[in-house]
Amino acid sequence: MTLKDIAKATGFHVSTVSRALDQNSRINLTEDVVRQIRETADAMGYRRNRLASGLRTNRTMTIGVVIPDITNALFPPIVRGIESVMEPEGYASIIVNTDNVPEREMRLVDVLTERGVDGILHAATLRDDDSIQLIRSHNVPVVTLNRRVELDPPVPFVINDEALGIRMMLAHLAEYGHRRIAHIAGPVALSTGAMRVAAFHAARAAMGLAEADCPLAYAERFDEEEGHRAAIALLDGPTPFTALLCANDRLALGAIAALRQRGLSVPHDVSVTGFNDLSSLDAVTPPLTTVRILQFEAGEAAARLLLALLRDPQADIPAETVLPVVLVPRESVATPRPL
């Protein structure tokens, strides 16, 4: 079923049929002709060939979504948020997983641009990321979300209020009486890791906690294994602590496992906190005190920004969107036991 078939069936010319089937050009046609063409097109089950259309218009009505790993519970809600905005507008999404490997990222961006995606939503960017440059060199609009990239000219981004989250959590721990608060920082190559550890330093200083009392360990990935390793490193370090503020939930889960291995109870011996509020964290033991971020909404917001760019590449869209976060107090924090 092609335009040609409909043309033959109705007796009109292909171009007339094309116009009748297009919302915009339809205005130049007699209402009667439009109706007739559309009816037989429907009857014959005509469906526009998006490849041919894209070849002609340079628009595929497809976007690329770049994420680190869909099995990480952080990302599926983001993907659904994106879909909830893009799908009603007629856009489909090609999703690729980078595993935070730069080479993979570059190749996958190639995969996307080869298929002529109209734009890219990038939730896997590193702070210094060549793939963004690559995308730009193809003149493909891009918005990052969850993380940001530091580049000139700037890339519009949608992130969470990392600083506020860390501040609230630190204040929460202080309220319980903690003065010796350790931090497991995330990878500094990611904006989330970097921003959270910077916020930790700033908030700690502002609250008058001594730097010497608040030891730090850096995780190389945002996962349980690294959380475990970093917690052990802190426990084996010279500085005692009563609370452990982790840069995300998975680090916290790993840290809790490590503390238990060392015979420490959470929260009675050490309080532990996370960040993100992955689902079913209320079912773990103890239910984890954490910071809730807006995953679905981040996807929505970024998609809306991209949509504006797709309609008009010169559109003046906000460069920075920072979504609010909420403290979720549960049971992994208690009053400190005297050291």
Add this chain to the structure above:
Amino acid sequence: MTLKDIAKATGFHVSTVSRALDQNSRINLTEDVVRQIRETADAMGYRRNRLASGLRTNRTMTIGVVIPDITNALFPPIVRGIESVMEPEGYASIIVNTDNVPEREMRLVDVLTERGVDGILHAATLRDDDSIQLIRSHNVPVVTLNRRVELDPPVPFVINDEALGIRMMLAHLAEYGHRRIAHIAGPVALSTGAMRVAAFHAARAAMGLAEADCPLAYAERFDEEEGHRAAIALLDGPTPFTALLCANDRLALGAIAALRQRGLSVPHDVSVTGFNDLSSLDAVTPPLTTVRILQFEAGEAAARLLLALLRDPQADIPAETVLPVVLVPRESVATPRPL
């Protein structure tokens, strides 16, 4: 950068360039010409336009992946399994979420076929599913996974050994001494729900447990809310039970919440079991006894089947692939307390 540009730069004709850049037709060309063309193509950064290529060949090197909901932890590993096979072969995936709504399913299949996907992996099929017929009417190869559809001619599928899983779990409970075992069945519109409840009946009878001692409740969706509702219904029913075998993990989680609300302890008052072994189920309280299925491997297997079909639509591939399951005993099962 098009073939035309390379042709101009090298002095050869477009078709010669096209051939030089294609693995298969290259054999007809002088080695020297091929080298020269490929070198300048590389230097000029040529990349084949997959749209134009697809328009010509009817192959987009893109497949469609239909799942119910990516935020359901069951599916991300499946998606990665698919990707692990398809991506190295040059295929990209368009992923769509049906939410188990038939109308949505139909529209999303349209989205996929419009974009000319070469094949579809369908993990969201209903037992009686019109979207599969729709796919077939477009002559697009399809393999279902996780679930199966009952259609003639049959659609190749990759599923888990549901019957074995249920049998093993029932035997496990019986070993602990349970004779009064309730079942929360999944939606019978899904092959997983139907096969598990059928297996429950068969295994129960084979083990000599009285049907009257083993009450049933049907969930309308595989989620916590329905698990909760069904558990309450069983508790309010006339038949007492000491164990509750749930058709999947999420139903079990909901059921445990319901039991607790009624002041019952798991596993001391009632043993509860799940199916699937979603990640971090070992972190919940109590750690859930369940059946582990091979999610990633299911994705891999289905992708390999589809790949065979993409190479040769007439390929003789196995109609049924049943992956092994493993019982994972944890702490949600104990010896029954006398009624």
Add this chain to the structure above:
DNA sequence: TTGTACGCGTTATCAC
């Protein structure tokens, strides 16, 4: 071994 010519399905831009 290389070049010619055409068509895939659509749409933009003419002319009438």
Add this chain to the structure above:
DNA sequence: GTGATAACGCGTACAA
């Protein structure tokens, strides 16, 4: 208002 034509980039039967 409608029709004719060309072009998007590529692949391939056919000719040379």
